[in-house]
Amino acid sequence: MCTSRCTSRCTSGAKGSRRWQKIPQRDDEDSPHAFTVSYVQRARRAAWRLRDVTFLCADAALCGRWVRTLTEQLSALAQRPRRLLVYINPLSGKRHGERIYRHKVAPLFSRANISTSVIVTQHANHARDHLRTEAELQNYDGVVCVGGDGMFSEVMHGLVLRTQRDQGRDHHHPDQDLAQTGLRIGIIPAGSTDCICFATVGANDPVTSSLHIIVGDCQPMDxxxxxxxxxxxxxxxxxxxxxxxxxxxxxxxxxxxxxxxxxxxxxxxxxxxxxxxxxxxxxxxxxxxxxxxxxxxxxxxxxxxxxxxxxxxxxxxxxxxxxxxxxxxxxxxxxxxxxxxxxxxxxxxxxxxxxxxxxxxxxxxxxxxxxxxxxxxxxxxxxxxxxxxxxxxxxxxxxxxxxxxxxxxxxxxxxxxxSELDLQELLQEKEQKEKEVAGSQARRILGQLCxxxxxxxxxxxxxxxxxxxxxxxxxxxxxxxxTTLLLLFLPLLLLLAPLLLLLLAHST
Ligand SMILES: Nc1ncnc2c1ncn2[C@@H]1O[C@H](COP(=O)(O)OP(=O)(O)OP(=O)(O)O)[C@@H](O)[C@H]1O
CATH class of the missing domain: 2.60.200.40 (Tumour Suppressor Smad4)
Structure with missing residues (x-):
């Protein structure tokens, strides 16, 4: 874990290069400028947590340069979503969907500079029909559903049907080759069972799912x-x-x-x-x-x-x-x-x-x-x-x-x-019926029990x-x-090192 506060300062290296070095903690007055880097850390089981590390330095210009460079590097990561369309089922599970989104998910999206359009569904199939017909999908990098398996299914149906319509494919025809959806789906678990989230993410935890979405990798799905x-x-x-x-x-x-x-x-x-x-x-x-x-x-x-x-x-x-x-x-x-x-x-x-x-x-x-x-x-x-x-x-x-x-x-x-049933099966059935007739007498005796x-x-x-x-x-x-049609927001690095990816750097 890297939660301890550390101070840093710019020094001259052996070859004259300027680099950051960790030094023992000092008073803040010596280093009035600082910036914080947020990163993802793997916690117990499949859970992910957000951690912060703050760097202090005395030189304002250098501090600013670090923040600018980190921000540029982060914005260059093409897989990270910038605009998301979010559907919340307010009646999922214990009806905590909206609360989970506002308290646990939205603050993380906002720290990662992701803008969102949020729709709280008014009735069953609201999300499916909105996605299928009127959603302006070109404005988004992904769709997030806050709810259970039923809500995921709605979003998946809306997106797949819309894709087939846009690509001119006849989804009714069982032999029609279907088109893969372009947008990724993220699942924030808030339902009663959340099986799909558990089977893909490995945990039913809104924070972990939000961090997966922010990191923004992509996993295809059948x-x-x-x-x-x-x-x-x-x-x-x-x-x-x-x-x-x-x-x-x-x-x-x-x-x-x-x-x-x-x-x-x-x-x-x-x-x-x-x-x-x-x-x-x-x-x-x-x-x-x-x-x-x-x-x-x-x-x-x-x-x-x-x-x-x-x-x-x-x-x-x-x-x-x-x-x-x-x-x-x-x-x-x-x-x-x-x-x-x-x-x-x-x-x-x-x-x-x-x-x-x-x-x-x-x-x-x-x-x-x-x-x-x-x-x-x-x-x-x-x-x-x-x-x-x-x-x-x-x-x-x-x-x-x-x-x-x-x-x-x-x-x-x-x-x-x-005519479709083969002779052998008919013979077996006949035999079975004969046994049943013989057994019917015994059954009458056991009638009360039955x-x-x-x-x-x-x-x-x-x-x-x-x-x-x-x-x-x-x-x-x-x-x-x-067919492999869907794309999920799932990281390809689930099993790798504890420190996965920097999320955000900001001056403090
Ligand atoms: N505003 C709404 N009012 C009524 N039903 C809704 C609304 N929004 C979505 N639904 C429907 O509610 C159904 C159940 O929702 P959801 O799957 O989110 O919760 P759940 O049943 O508690 O969880 P799980 O499916 O994981 O057991 C979905 O099939 C969805 O179509």
Missing amino acids: VCSVHHGDAFLRYSVSLLGYGFYGDVLSDSERRRWMGPARYDVSGVKKFLSHRYYEGTVSYLPASDVLGTPRDRAPCRTGCVVCQYNRPLEEEKEGKLKMEESHEGLAWRSVRGKFLAINAVSMSCACPRSPQGLSPAAHLADGTTDLILVRNSSRLAFLRHLLRHTSKDDQFDLGFVEVHRVRRFRFTPRFCQSD REHPACCRTPPCASCWNCDGEILPHADIQVRY
């Missing part, structure tokens, strides 16, 4: 576009979950009044109901890529795997066409009964699950980790879920498979005609719903494609 037939449904950046995670979300929506505890209540309820869903998952495996979902190393900013796997802009179309031309060969299908189908485009780490749903998922390699959890006993599923909270491998279980894919489709069983636990007697419903970054999709039958 976005998946979800379609139903030829209709665009939504974009997603973290989790697309069907079955267990879809059911938990739809149940928790009915318990909003409980606050964040609703996820726990719905999670337990849906775990006990133990529903499986039938359908076919078809996927296009990511071939020629570095790494697998079973790697132990997590993705970090500046990740070499992402850089290697991500097709360059000029290669994109060719690569896609190549995959398409081999479509019949490359696509694979899995038909079965699933407790959960999860497509994870980032680790989805959060304080409760520090490793996340797929610890080695990559932020910006144009792929997703498709996790298929087949029907199994409650105990086995519980083992799988509990492994998310420890360092154990959640994929090392017979009923769980994971694939790194560029695209996938899902068709729930009720959408398939009988009435108290209705889930075990009920026929499973035809379909679950998709949880798309915390929003419910209106269709179960979807096709999904991954």
Whole structure:
């Protein structure tokens, strides 16, 4: 740490060069002129803090020269934003969004000479619609959202949709090559869960996020576009979950009044109901890529795997066409009964699950980790879920498979005609029905017991719903494609030396 006050003076070096030297502390009267340099220091875990060091000197001209030179050097750093468009959701989380921004974030932006236009949202989708239609994006170097994952999703949708419109791309078409957004997004966490902030920044701390924005590096990020037939449904950046995670979300929506505890209540309820869903998952495996979902190393900013796997802009179309031309060969299908189908485009780490749903998922390699959890006993599923909270491998279980894919489709069983189901499955079903008839007598005896636990007697419903970054999709039958579209304010030097970058120098 460099918080102690030190005095400095200009001396002649061995070769006659003039340079600053630290000397023991002296009285201020000897050095009436001073300037303060603010810099970023890595604190505990992934947190960043702002520190100041004040230099005193007796010579006013020299002091002024130092301030001018440092200021010039700082303004020459092209990656640092100068103008930001900020959206605040006043109702996020505990409704502290505005306060967090005014007390913790705005003072830092102002010290770093960043000018801001602040919009406090008045209703849901305010930020999305403003960005999509009227925001004068050419006036800004980035967009900041103050809120939770829902707010990030709004800003991301607004920016991506606006970019496609400006570039004349048809975002409804599932095969349309989408354009990358030009502006970077910064996330100031103020929501109830803030999973996206935690998974990218490594901490849910408004000061750390603000400093990341000020330092101004840039990290690309994958976005998946979800379609139903030829209709665009939504974009997603973290989790697309069907079955267990879809059911938990739809149940928790009915318990909003409980606050964040609703996820726990719905999670337990849906775990006990133990529903499986039938359908076919078809996927296009990511071939020629570095790494697998079973790697132990997590993705970090500046990740070499992402850089290697991500097709360059000029290669994109060719690569896609190549995959398409081999479509019949490359696509694979899995038909079965699933407790959960999860497509994870980032680790989805959060304080409760520090490793996340797929610890080695990559932020910006144009792929997703498709996790298929087949029907199994409650105990086995519980083992799988509990492994998310420890360092154990959640994929090392017979009923769980994971694939790194560029695209996938899902068709729930009720959408398939009988002719699509193969003979083997029909025979299996027949066998199953015969067993059920034999078991019905036994069930009658246990009727009383089952009435108290209705889930075990009920026929499973035809379909679950998709949880798309915390929003419910209106269709179960979807096709999904991954592209690196977004840019985040994330530093490339997360793991480097404690003293990262000077932020500001000013005379005092
Ligand atoms: N002024 C507003 N009034 C009502 N809803 C709003 C307003 N501004 C934004 N929203 C909506 O509120 C929803 C939830 O917001 P947000 O994600 O910021 O908080 P959260 O739900 O508490 O956090 P998290 O998503 O991390 O759990 C978003 O989907 C957003 O569309």
